[in-house]
Amino acid sequence: MVHKQETVSSRYFDYLYRLGSTVNAAIGLLCCVLLGALDVLTPPEYMFSFLYLFPISFTTWFAGKRAGLLASITCTAILARYSFQANMLAAVWNNLSTLGIFCVVAVMVGKIHQLLDNERILSRTDALTGAMNLRAFTELVEYEILRLRRDYRPFSIAYFDIDNFKKVNDRYGHRKGDELLKSVVSCLREKIRRTDIIARLGGDEFTIFFPSTDHEAVKTVTLDLVKALDRLAKLNKWPTTISMGVVTCSDGACELDDLISTADKLMYDVKHAGKNGVEYAVYPRA
Structure with missing residues (x-):
């Protein structure tokens, strides 16, 4: 019963957020006016002052602080x-x-x-790089997979880590290593589409989800990404390369855990073969 109530309230809040700040500000101010009209029609012996806090709070929450201050003045x-x-x-x-x-x-x-928004963002992102964390990545990608599966559309997942990352930490210190990780994510964001999703899984391991991207397309994209990261390493004189495993689901009928496991294995095959490379695979229809 509690779970059901939470679901209803969550949907209600989501609906109000989708209305936008302008509509919510108008609703809040209208509530202020209606409450004022009720106050006028009620004998002066009845105090309504505390009730005005409700439309003020509503307006502030869903339309912003400026709208809340305007409601306060009203x-x-x-x-x-x-x-x-x-x-x-x-x-x-x-x-x-x-x-x-x-x-x-x-x-x-x-x-x-604002504090709740910041907490929500921090709970879903990697604090160092700003990329998604594993939890947020899993939630979003599983939803995207369901959507792609319905239309039998392909998608791909890349799993990679930074070769010799430990050398950077040992030689230059952890601060330089942190700068490297942040630079890698910034470089990737400049190259990938807005619909692609990047996440840091921990340490120097990352994954990228490419929706509506088949085997041939992901080859072109990932090779460009590896070249861009290689140029970044040479520019900063980092002794690093990239080992990457890429798996494509040809029709959307695949499970995320299986794909990540396959991409992870491909990545380690690259490492065992000498690092600095990319291995590809197409996942069969389930």
Whole structure:
């Protein structure tokens, strides 16, 4: 039951995010106005001040801090309708205090949203290189495989590591090794398509998913990538090369774990043969 409720709430949140900040800001401000209308129609003995925190928080969460501050001003203006009937100085003080409280809430909600976003990003990316981690890669690629399988479309996976990476750490220190890893990911991102997915699996091992890419196409792409990484190594005088295994699923009917295992084996075949090379295979239909 709890899982079902979480699924419904997640879908609701996803739906609101898809609406975009402009639509959500309009919804939030409309809620402020409707609440203000209800406040006007209700006898003044009933306090509505705390209820305005809900549309302010909604607007801030789904439309951003600026929209939340605008909602705070709107709600304060609505609440100010009674205050100027009394002492003017007290009215100004009370309205500024209300505005301050609303703005503080908006800023705090915006900060919490930002922190949660950062945590979500960090949980799905490699902190050093910015590439995806294994968990995020697996989730996204498994979804992509299901989509490609439906249309019997091919895809390929490359699995590689950096030969002699330990020499760089031993000779120049771990900071230089970290720079190498970040440079490798930056170089790859410049060469691959936006639809391709790169992940760091740990240490100096990486994998790349190439959707809608058959055996011949992935050969061209990966050889260009290896050449680009070779130029990068020579430019920085790194004693490194690339050992890579590439496996293609010809019709989409393949399992991710099997493909990664096959690509990993191909990579180690390259290493055992002397490193600095690429081995290819086409995975049979399941």
